[in-house]
Amino acid sequence: MGEARSSGMRKAGRMILMPENLPPKIYQDLGLTDYEYERIVSILGRQPNYLELSMFSVRWSEHCSYKSSQKALRDFPTEGKRVIQGPGENAGIFSIGNGLAIAMKIESHNHPSAVEPYQGAATGVGGIIRDIFAMGARPIANLNSLRFGPLDRPKVRYLLEGVVAGIGGYSNCVGIPTIGGEVYFEDCYEANPLVNAMCVGLVKTDTIIKSGARGIGNKLILIGSATGRDGIHGATFASDELDESSEERRPSVQVGDPFTEKLVMEACLELVERGLLVSLQDLGAAGLTSSSSEMAAKGGVGLEIDISRVPLRGEGMQPFEIMISESQERMLAVAEPDKVEEITKVCDRWGIRAAVIGQVTEDGILRVVNESQTLAEIPARALSQEVPLRNLEVRRPAYLDNLHHYPLPSLESEKDLSQHMLELLASPNLCSRQWVYRQYDQLVETNTIGLPGADAGVVRIKGTHKALAFKIDGNGRYCYLDPFAGGQIAVAEAARNLVCRGAQPVAMTDCLNFGNPEKPEIYWQFVECMRGMSQACRVLGIPVVSGNVSFYNENFGEPIYPTPTVGMAGLIEDMRWCTTPEFKDEGDLVVLLGETHQDMGGSEYLKLFHDLIAGQPPALDLDLEKRVHLCCLEAIRAGLLRSAHDCSEGGLAVAVAESCILGGLGATVNIQEEHKQTVALFSESQSRIVVSLKEEDLLHLEEIGRRHKVPVKVIGMVGGDRLTMGKVIHLTVTEMKKVWEDTLESIMRI
Known part of the structure; x- marks a missing residue:
C-alpha cells in the first residue's frame, strides 16, 4: 500500500x-x-x-525490539576485565592481549529456514558475518546450532539437507571456516527447526568501529547490493507463530549472494582500516528502518534519508518497501563529506556500490524524503529505544509435576548392554556429524587447529603463540524438564568443552529460542532459564557480551522445548596447551575427574530405550564445576594430560567410546560398584571429564585434584583393539566406529 x-x-x-x-x-x-x-x-x-x-x-516487532525479554536479560553479567563492548552493538568484543580483540555474536534464522531452508540458513550466516565486520573485525570462524524433528520423516530430511547446504554454500564462498556446531533431533522441532548461526572475528583494538552516527552534516552512505522486495516484513514474520499459512510467507525470506558479501566485507574492512568511516552498521532485520534509527539514537542525532537515491532492483517500489526491505549484503555508513570520494573509489575497486542517500541532522528525527517531498518524520529514539516493554504473566507449567514425579523404570534388569551401546552410538543425537561438517570448509585461511568433532573448535592467532577455542551448546530436553537447571547446564557444559581443549572460558554470546511468550507457562520457562544461565555465568566468571532472543517458535500452537543456545569463547595462551579428546598411547591410564551420580532424568538412554523424557535433569553443583575446570586446566598446563573429553549426553560409556574411536585404540574400564551397571555407564551426571595420562604422572594429577577438591579416580587403561567396560560391554573399536560414523549419512541417503 x-x-x-x-x-x-x-x-x-x-x-x-x-x-x-x-x-x-x-x-x-x-x-x-x-x-x-x-x-x-x-x-x-x-x-x-x-x-x-x-x-x-x-x-x-519482537524480533527487533526485545520488548518481552529486555527486563529478564538485565540480570546477565556483562562486564569483565577483558570486555571491551558488551550487549548493545552489532557484536560483543573482548580483549585477548597483544592489542587484539575478538568480536562475537550469535543469531537465529528459524522461521525463514522452516519455509525456505537453503536461503533461510544462508542469509542467517550472511547476516551474522555482517554483524562481525560491522565492528571492524575480520571474521575468522563460523559455528552453528541446528535442531530438527525425527529423521525418519522426509520433510525433516529435506529441511536438514537444505539448511546444511545453505550454511556451507554461503560460508564456503565467503571464505570463512566453519569449525564447529551441534545438531539434535526431537519431535518438538519437526515443523519449527532451529537454525542459530554464530560468527567470531579478529580486530585490532585501535580500529574497532561502532554504529552510533556522529557529526552534523556528515553523509549517510549505503554500501553493497541494490534494494529489492525480498525480506519485506521479515522481522514481523520472525515474530509470528508458524501455521498452515507459513509457506505463503516465502517472500519474507531474503535471498543471499555470498560472492557480493565477500566484496562488501573486504571493502568495509579496508574503509575501516584506512579511517575513512565515522560509523558502520549492518542492514539486517527491518532493513533501513532499523539500521538508521539505531545509528541515530545511539549517536543522539537525526538522519535524513532520500529514498530517491537508494539503488533499487525492484520496479515501482513503494517508500515503505524501500524502508523495510531486508535485501542482503548491504551496510550503512556515516562519513565526513570530504571522505566520500575516496570511499567511492574503494568501493568501485571492489566492484560494489556506494550511494550517498542522506545526511546526519541535529534534530533527533529520522526523516524519510523523496527529493523535495517529506514522507515520514519519526523521533529516532522512539523507534529504536522507546518501544513499550511488556509485563508478561508467568506461571509454572502443570506438566512438570507429572514429569518430575513420573516413576522411572528400574534399570537393574537391563540386558545386552553391548548392543545398547551400539544403538546409542548410532543414535542421531550421539552419532558422528561428519555428514554435516564435510560440507563445510573448515581449513580455509589455514588457522584451524584440528577438524570438527572434538569438544570445541580451535583457531590459532597468527603472529602470536595464542589460540582461541569456540563452542556452541545447549540441551532443550533438560530445559523442558527444569528450565533453571537446564539454563545452568547449557553454560557449564559449553565452558567444560572449552576447558577440555585447554582453553580458559572468557566470554559468552547466546541465542534464546522459546515459544510464544504471551503464554504464561512459556514466559516462565524463559525467565527460569535466564535465571539459571545468569547464576552459572556469575559463578564461572563468564560475562555475556552479546546475544539474540527468538520467540514464537511454535507450530499450530505447539511450542518447541525451551532451547537456550550458548556460544562461548576460550583463550589458549600457549598453543602447546591445545588438548584433544582421542586416546593416544597403549598403557596410558584412563581417569575420571568428577563423580558419577544416578542422573538418568532426561537422558538419551531413557529416550532411546524407554521412549521416555521424564524425571529431573542432572543435578549441577556450580562450585564443583568450577573446581573441575581449574583442576583440568592446571593439569593440561603442567603437561600431564594426553587427552581430555567432556562427559555429557550418553554418559561415561559414550565418552570413553568416542575417545577410543577417535584415537583408534581400545581401553579396559572398570564400572563403579556403588551404582547399577546401566546407571554407571549411561548416567549424564555433570562436572565430569575423562582424561588419559602416563602412569608416572598420576601422583601429580592426584595432588592437583586434592588442592582443588576434585575427585580423581583411575577407571581403566588404554590398549588393544576393543573397549571392555566391566563384564557387560565388549566391543571392537572397528564395530563402534562403523555405526558411529555411518548412521547419519545412511539416513540421509534414503
Whole structure:
C-alpha cells in the first residue's frame, strides 16, 4: 500500500504529507497492538501514515525490539576485565592481549529456514558475518546450532539437507571456516527447526568501529547490493507463530549472494582500516528502518534519508518497501563529506556500490524524503529505544509435576548392554556429524587447529603463540524438564568443552529460542532459564557480551522445548596447551575427574530405550564445576594430560567410546560398584571429564585434584583393539566406529 501524494502542507520548502485515510485497525495487520498504536500517535502528536506505521511495526516487532525479554536479560553479567563492548552493538568484543580483540555474536534464522531452508540458513550466516565486520573485525570462524524433528520423516530430511547446504554454500564462498556446531533431533522441532548461526572475528583494538552516527552534516552512505522486495516484513514474520499459512510467507525470506558479501566485507574492512568511516552498521532485520534509527539514537542525532537515491532492483517500489526491505549484503555508513570520494573509489575497486542517500541532522528525527517531498518524520529514539516493554504473566507449567514425579523404570534388569551401546552410538543425537561438517570448509585461511568433532573448535592467532577455542551448546530436553537447571547446564557444559581443549572460558554470546511468550507457562520457562544461565555465568566468571532472543517458535500452537543456545569463547595462551579428546598411547591410564551420580532424568538412554523424557535433569553443583575446570586446566598446563573429553549426553560409556574411536585404540574400564551397571555407564551426571595420562604422572594429577577438591579416580587403561567396560560391554573399536560414523549419512541417503 503506497502513500498518497496529492495533499499536504509546506514546511521549510518541503512538502510534508498529511495523515492518510487508512482503513480502521490496519495497524493490527502489521502486528501492532491497540496500546502500541496509541503510543505511536502520542509520540508523533498526530495520526501516522502507512510508511510510518510500517516502520514502527518492524522496529517494534519482537524480533527487533526485545520488548518481552529486555527486563529478564538485565540480570546477565556483562562486564569483565577483558570486555571491551558488551550487549548493545552489532557484536560483543573482548580483549585477548597483544592489542587484539575478538568480536562475537550469535543469531537465529528459524522461521525463514522452516519455509525456505537453503536461503533461510544462508542469509542467517550472511547476516551474522555482517554483524562481525560491522565492528571492524575480520571474521575468522563460523559455528552453528541446528535442531530438527525425527529423521525418519522426509520433510525433516529435506529441511536438514537444505539448511546444511545453505550454511556451507554461503560460508564456503565467503571464505570463512566453519569449525564447529551441534545438531539434535526431537519431535518438538519437526515443523519449527532451529537454525542459530554464530560468527567470531579478529580486530585490532585501535580500529574497532561502532554504529552510533556522529557529526552534523556528515553523509549517510549505503554500501553493497541494490534494494529489492525480498525480506519485506521479515522481522514481523520472525515474530509470528508458524501455521498452515507459513509457506505463503516465502517472500519474507531474503535471498543471499555470498560472492557480493565477500566484496562488501573486504571493502568495509579496508574503509575501516584506512579511517575513512565515522560509523558502520549492518542492514539486517527491518532493513533501513532499523539500521538508521539505531545509528541515530545511539549517536543522539537525526538522519535524513532520500529514498530517491537508494539503488533499487525492484520496479515501482513503494517508500515503505524501500524502508523495510531486508535485501542482503548491504551496510550503512556515516562519513565526513570530504571522505566520500575516496570511499567511492574503494568501493568501485571492489566492484560494489556506494550511494550517498542522506545526511546526519541535529534534530533527533529520522526523516524519510523523496527529493523535495517529506514522507515520514519519526523521533529516532522512539523507534529504536522507546518501544513499550511488556509485563508478561508467568506461571509454572502443570506438566512438570507429572514429569518430575513420573516413576522411572528400574534399570537393574537391563540386558545386552553391548548392543545398547551400539544403538546409542548410532543414535542421531550421539552419532558422528561428519555428514554435516564435510560440507563445510573448515581449513580455509589455514588457522584451524584440528577438524570438527572434538569438544570445541580451535583457531590459532597468527603472529602470536595464542589460540582461541569456540563452542556452541545447549540441551532443550533438560530445559523442558527444569528450565533453571537446564539454563545452568547449557553454560557449564559449553565452558567444560572449552576447558577440555585447554582453553580458559572468557566470554559468552547466546541465542534464546522459546515459544510464544504471551503464554504464561512459556514466559516462565524463559525467565527460569535466564535465571539459571545468569547464576552459572556469575559463578564461572563468564560475562555475556552479546546475544539474540527468538520467540514464537511454535507450530499450530505447539511450542518447541525451551532451547537456550550458548556460544562461548576460550583463550589458549600457549598453543602447546591445545588438548584433544582421542586416546593416544597403549598403557596410558584412563581417569575420571568428577563423580558419577544416578542422573538418568532426561537422558538419551531413557529416550532411546524407554521412549521416555521424564524425571529431573542432572543435578549441577556450580562450585564443583568450577573446581573441575581449574583442576583440568592446571593439569593440561603442567603437561600431564594426553587427552581430555567432556562427559555429557550418553554418559561415561559414550565418552570413553568416542575417545577410543577417535584415537583408534581400545581401553579396559572398570564400572563403579556403588551404582547399577546401566546407571554407571549411561548416567549424564555433570562436572565430569575423562582424561588419559602416563602412569608416572598420576601422583601429580592426584595432588592437583586434592588442592582443588576434585575427585580423581583411575577407571581403566588404554590398549588393544576393543573397549571392555566391566563384564557387560565388549566391543571392537572397528564395530563402534562403523555405526558411529555411518548412521547419519545412511539416513540421509534414503
